[in-house]
Amino acid sequence: MALDRITRLDPKLKAFITVMEESARAQARQADEELAQGLDRSPLHGIPVAVKDVFSTQGVRTTCGSKVFADFVPKGDAAVVEKLKAAGAILIGKTNMHELAYGITSTNPHFGAVRNPWDLERIPGGSSGGSGSAVAADLVFIAMGSDTGGSIRIPASFCGTVGLKPTFGRVSRYGVMPLDFSLDHMGPLTRSVRDAALTLRVLAGFDPRDDTSSRHPVADYPLGENISIRDLRIGLPENFYFDRVEPATAQAVRRIAETAVTLGARIIPIRVPDISAINTIGRIILLSEASALMERHLAHRENFGTDVLALLDQGRLLPATDYVNAQRLRRLAQQEFQVLWRQVDCLLTPTTPTAAPKIGQTTVDTGDGAEDVRIASTRLVRAINVLGLPALSMPCGFNGAGLPLGLQIIGPAFGESVILRVGAALEDATDHGAQKPGNL
Amino acid sequence: MALDRITRLDPKLKAFITVMEESARAQARQADEELAQGLDRSPLHGIPVAVKDVFSTQGVRTTCGSKVFADFVPKGDAAVVEKLKAAGAILIGKTNMHELAYGITSTNPHFGAVRNPWDLERIPGGSSGGSGSAVAADLVFIAMGSDTGGSIRIPASFCGTVGLKPTFGRVSRYGVMPLDFSLDHMGPLTRSVRDAALTLRVLAGFDPRDDTSSRHPVADYPLGENISIRDLRIGLPENFYFDRVEPATAQAVRRIAETAVTLGARIIPIRVPDISAINTIGRIILLSEASALMERHLAHRENFGTDVLALLDQGRLLPATDYVNAQRLRRLAQQEFQVLWRQVDCLLTPTTPTAAPKIGQTTVDTGDGAEDVRIASTRLVRAINVLGLPALSMPCGFNGAGLPLGLQIIGPAFGESVILRVGAALEDATDHGAQKPGNL
Numbered sequence: 001m002a003l004d005r006i007t008r009l010d011p012k013l014k015a016f017i018t019v020m021e022e023s024a025r026a027q028a029r030q031a032d033e034e035l036a037q038g039l040d041r042s043p044l045h046g047i048p049v050a051v052k053d054v055f056s057t058q059g060v061r062t063t064c065g066s067k068v069f070a071d072f073v074p075k076g077d078a079a080v081v082e083k084l085k086a087a088g089a090i091l092i093g094k095t096n097m098h099e100l101a102y103g104i105t106s107t108n109p110h111f112g113a114v115r116n117p118w119d120l121e122r123i124p125g126g127s128s129g130g131s132g133s134a135v136a137a138d139l140v141f142i143a144m145g146s147d148t149g150g151s152i153r154i155p156a157s158f159c160g161t162v163g164l165k166p167t168f169g170r171v172s173r174y175g176v177m178p179l180d181f182s183l184d185h186m187g188p189l190t191r192s193v194r195d196a197a198l199t200l201r202v203l204a205g206f207d208p209r210d211d212t213s214s215r216h217p218v219a220d221y222p223l224g225e226n227i228s229i230r231d232l233r234i235g236l237p238e239n240f241y242f243d244r245v246e247p248a249t250a251q252a253v254r255r256i257a258e259t260a261v262t263l264g265a266r267i268i269p270i271r272v273p274d275i276s277a278i279n280t281i282g283r284i285i286l287l288s289e290a291s292a293l294m295e296r297h298l299a300h301r302e303n304f305g306t307d308v309l310a311l312l313d314q315g316r317l318l319p320a321t322d323y324v325n326a327q328r329l330r331r332l333a334q335q336e337f338q339v340l341w342r343q344v345d346c347l348l349t350p351t352t353p354t355a356a357p358k359i360g361q362t363t364v365d366t367g368d369g370a371e372d373v374r375i376a377s378t379r380l381v382r383a384i385n386v387l388g389l390p391a392l393s394m395p396c397g398f399n400g401a402g403l404p405l406g407l408q409i410i411g412p413a414f415g416e417s418v419i420l421r422v423g424a425a426l427e428d429a430t431d432h433g434a435q436k437p438g439n440l
Numbered sequence: 441m442a443l444d445r446i447t448r449l450d451p452k453l454k455a456f457i458t459v460m461e462e463s464a465r466a467q468a469r470q471a472d473e474e475l476a477q478g479l480d481r482s483p484l485h486g487i488p489v490a491v492k493d494v495f496s497t498q499g500v501r502t503t504c505g506s507k508v509f510a511d512f513v514p515k516g517d518a519a520v521v522e523k524l525k526a527a528g529a530i531l532i533g534k535t536n537m538h539e540l541a542y543g544i545t546s547t548n549p550h551f552g553a554v555r556n557p558w559d560l561e562r563i564p565g566g567s568s569g570g571s572g573s574a575v576a577a578d579l580v581f582i583a584m585g586s587d588t589g590g591s592i593r594i595p596a597s598f599c600g601t602v603g604l605k606p607t608f609g610r611v612s613r614y615g616v617m618p619l620d621f622s623l624d625h626m627g628p629l630t631r632s633v634r635d636a637a638l639t640l641r642v643l644a645g646f647d648p649r650d651d652t653s654s655r656h657p658v659a660d661y662p663l664g665e666n667i668s669i670r671d672l673r674i675g676l677p678e679n680f681y682f683d684r685v686e687p688a689t690a691q692a693v694r695r696i697a698e699t700a701v702t703l704g705a706r707i708i709p710i711r712v713p714d715i716s717a718i719n720t721i722g723r724i725i726l727l728s729e730a731s732a733l734m735e736r737h738l739a740h741r742e743n744f745g746t747d748v749l750a751l752l753d754q755g756r757l758l759p760a761t762d763y764v765n766a767q768r769l770r771r772l773a774q775q776e777f778q779v780l781w782r783q784v785d786c787l788l789t790p791t792t793p794t795a796a797p798k799i800g801q802t803t804v805d806t807g808d809g810a811e812d813v814r815i816a817s818t819r820l821v822r823a824i825n826v827l828g829l830p831a832l833s834m835p836c837g838f839n840g841a842g843l844p845l846g847l848q849i850i851g852p853a854f855g856e857s858v859i860l861r862v863g864a865a866l867e868d869a870t871d872h873g874a875q876k877p878g879n880l
Contacts, residue, residue, distance in 0.1 A: 318760040321758075324728050
């Protein structure tokens with residue numbers, strides 16, 4: 001079972017900070033009994049899952065990948081953990097992550113570097129790197145991540161899994177260590193788009209304990225066998241999203257667009273708003289809010305890794321007027337995207353400009369000179385957090401080195417059904433998600 | 441008519457920046473014709489009104505009391521102006537105000553000092569000082585104000601008029617020069633509580649052009665003859681609101697509380713949350729947002745008065761983390777007040793700790809040493825803008841010098857009906873609002 005595989009592989013992968021062996025065995029026994037008695041809680045009943053170590057787990061330490069919270073044992077479960085347990089899922093453990101979901105490098109200074117199952121010398125991406133690695137290595141079926149500037153979609157892309165960031169307000173943030181007040185999103189990393197849809201069905205819904213939770217009606221996400229995307233308008237960006245992207249990635253995404261056409265969808269070339277400006281808005285909001293949240297812990301600077309410390313210091317130097325302007329420009333950007341959704345039903349883009357970089361690698365070169373790894377990795381995903389829109393990352397092929405590549409499907413607010421339908425139809429028409437790392 | 445009285449008195453009062461004489465006469469003729477033909481648009485039909493010079497008026501300059509906008513002629517009307525016109529009110533002119541609704545002194549550096557009709561050597565309070573002065577001097581029946589940190593209620597208190605700041609989102613901000621994104625409220629200054637209720641009925645309602653406009657159902661505000669406040673729970677604060685308040689004011693408010701008891705209401709002594717801390721939150725948010733809004737005009741520093749310039753410079757020095765923390769603490773304060781509304785239906789407090797100071801006076805002494813006039817004037821009103829709650833100021837007597845004193849009734853969100861009912865019942869039981877300045 002999952003625990004044996006974790007025992008065997010996790011010393012190499014370092015995907016987990018805490019494995020809940022005893023509790024997992026007890027939960028598995030209970031699930032077996034319930035299922036034997038005919039009690040079927042949900043499609044996740046008896047399924048081994050993991051959650052990133054930002055999700056509070058009653059009686060189980062929740063470190064947030066940080067020395068500050070290394071000994072923090074929550075009194076209750078996060079809403080997401082409550083819902084997974086109620087659905088009968090078996091919580092195997094807490095996954096490794098970037099320090100505070102904020103570190104620049106995947107090398108967590110306190111809990112070690114998570115490894116990418118496709119190449120142990122490469123990063124899994126972050127900040128939900130342990131979740132990406134654990135799902136890609138078949139340690140669990142589903143692992144929850146959090147995404148403030150791409151932290152679900154980047155590891156999904158680098159590890160060859162599916163990753164879903166729902167609309168802001170769709171999945172409760174209650175009981176999750178916040179990095180930010182308005183950019184944090186909770187969502188699953190899974191092996192298939194259908195698994196992501198099943199998981200979202202379990203997680204979605206209003207929660208009065210999260211003051212940004214939405215009362216928007218929940219759709220019935222799970223997907224049948226024959227999914228039609230006929231006449232659906234898929235926007236393929238003419239600007240920004242294919243600039244400074246490695247040829248293998250750009251080609252893989254364009255090939256998928258051709259597949260969509262064979263399925264009857266319409267590919268619509270479209271100019272998108274200034275994504276680079278929206279990324280900057282996101283950086284200003286995140287730097288300000290993360291620093292405000294962590295301010296009281298900064299008396300003990302020795303508790304932080306150097307890269308997180310640099311970001312926290314940077315945030316404290318930003319003027320309030322820049323933050324206010326960022327929030328104002330954010331509202332304008334959201335209005336611009338409202339107009340875009342009149343022309344297309346979703347957008348198809350690469351998730352990351354490259355496949356997974358090596359551990360310790362600080363820059364990538366996508367043909368236009370060296371670019372910081374973190375800047376490059378977040379370039380195509382961060383703006384979507386600023387906009388609060390749903391986005392799905394899924395495998396779309398491999399590069400010459402056999403590393404997985406990811407595409408991103410972005411939808412209008414509360415349009416999870418659309419992006420999941422498109423993703424499942426494309427998954428059915430290809431086999432990119434079916435391949436597994438062969439080196440473990 | 442109103443225009444003759446303005447011609448005679450406004451040279452002394454300086455309550456108007458622009459008198460729309462020709463247009464007012466045309467509107468009056470039209471109203472007479474309509475009423476003669478039996479077309480009755482509303483209780484405001486044919487009634488002379490004015491609006492503070494922050495409300496856009498089509499084809500009529502809208503200066504915001506500032507040199508920056510001295511020649512700005514809007515292409516359309518503010519939502520409030522549209523609604524007043526549709527109700528048949530006759531718009532007589534645009535009232536004088538603090539520079540940008542932000543100046544510290546009532547002495548507008550560009551349009552002169554507005555005078556208080558009760559004593560021409562005294563300020564009318566601000567920033568809607570022209571509106572307070574115009575209503576108190578019987579130049580118009582109703583004058584619109586805007587209130588970001590007390591700017592409707594302070595002039596109401598100093599000028600002996602009624603002033604209503606509705607709940608945030610209740611009256612559209614569309615077409616009003618913003619001073620701030622989340623503290624600005626629009627409301628009327630009137631001669632009586634019933635006039636305020638009639639005006640709110642005309643103004644209240646959802647407006648898609650204002651992205652903070654509320655869809656909360658609009659109540660039927662106008663009030664009948666015999667208003668009962670029997671068994672209503674009126675909270676009388678035990679802390680903060682009667683500290684450092686001039687004895688005459690404190691006594692006047694307490695006497696009104698006794699009147700409420702004779703009407704059958706219950707006076708409930710109550711401890712309120714830390715209002716001083718909420719005032720500080722309001723200052724941080726206003727300094728940050730006002731500076732962000734005005735940043736692009738700061739290249740021409742000569743266009744600003746010295747006190748506004750000082751505030752704008754101060755706002756640019758605030759760190760983003762302080763602003764983020766202020767918004768976080770604001771949400772907590774709003775939650776604390778939710779608890780308070782389980783115990784009482786409204787709060788009864790003084791509006792200002794003193795009657796109107798003299799023009800040029802920089803400090804007041806309420807028994808605890810000198811306090812800056814602006815700090816003192818806003819001390820009892822600013823927090824309510826941070827909370828977004830409705831509040832009514834109304835006359836409650838006179839001090840030894842014959843200057844009017846004001847009380848404030850604060851209600852829960854969208855509880856305008858409650859505070860208007862209490863105000864009207866108290867007005868019926870006293871005659872403080874019926875007296876008029878005798879020196880004009």
